[in-house]
Amino acid sequence: MSDTKFQAGTPAFTANHPTASPDQHYYQGQTEAPIPPYQQGTPNYEVPQPVQLNNTHGSSQYLHATPLTALTRGPAPVDCPMCGRRALTATTFSTGNFTHLWAAVTCFTLCLGCIPYLISGLKDVQHTCGNCGALLAIWHRSGGGVDVVAHQMK
Numbered sequence: 001m002s003d004t005k006f007q008a009g010t011p012a013f014t015a016n017h018p019t020a021s022p023d024q025h026y027y028q029g030q031t032e033a034p035i036p037p038y039q040q041g042t043p044n045y046e047v048p049q050p051v052q053l054n055n056t057h058g059s060s061q062y063l064h065a066t067p068l069t070a071l072t073r074g075p076a077p078v079d080c081p082m083c084g085r086r087a088l089t090a091t092t093f094s095t096g097n098f099t100h101l102w103a104a105v106t107c108f109t110l111c112l113g114c115i116p117y118l119i120s121g122l123k124d125v126q127h128t129c130g131n132c133g134a135l136l137a138i139w140h141r142s143g144g145g146v147d148v149v150a151h152q153m154k
Contacts, residue, residue, distance in 0.1 A: 062086055068137045068148045073125050078136060080129040081150050087130035096124035098142035 062077035065086055071078070075089045099122050107113030116122045125139040129150075136150045 062088070068127075068150070069146050071125075071127050071137050071139050071146050073139060073141070075127075075130075078127070078129070080131060080134065080136065082134040082136075083129060083132040085129075085131045089127040089136060090130050090133075092126045092128070093120040093123035094126050094138070096138075096140055096142065097144075098140070099123050101142070 064077065065079040066076040068078060068081075070076075071089070073091075075091050077086055077088050079086050095117060099116050102116035102122050103113045106115050122141065124141050126135060127137045127139065128135050134150055136148070138147045138149065139145075140147070
């Protein structure tokens with residue numbers, strides 16, 4: 001008979017190993033890598049330095065601007081065509097066709113037509129410049145895309 005014992009549901013272990021037991025699961029031919037000693041001290045992390053940009057849109061912390069036609073439901077950095085600066089848009093919610101549609105549906109089904117007017121997730125999003133406050137674009141929740149209000153001044 002061999003030196004290796006097999007039991008159903010447990011892995012094979014070497015029976016003639018001095019400390020072998022089914023609980024320790026010593027596999028034949030397997031060696032364990034030594035655990036490296038704990039090194040005391042503080043790790044050497046490099047602190048990233050702020051990047052200085054030479055940018056034609058004034059000083060800005062945003063590297064890339066989003067085109068006005070690509071705006072969605074959230075704020076995004078844009079190049080404002082009115083003031084010429086790069087800034088994060090401020091977003092506000094406004095009632096649109098999608099809101100009116102849901103108001104009609106809830107009015108006919110639940111007699112609660114006012115509920116969609118209270119939910120900002122059903123409204124269109126107006127993007128204004130974070131610097132000068134000019135209305136730039138309106139994103140329609142109904143999937144109608146973006147209406148660009150402010151155009152490039154020539």
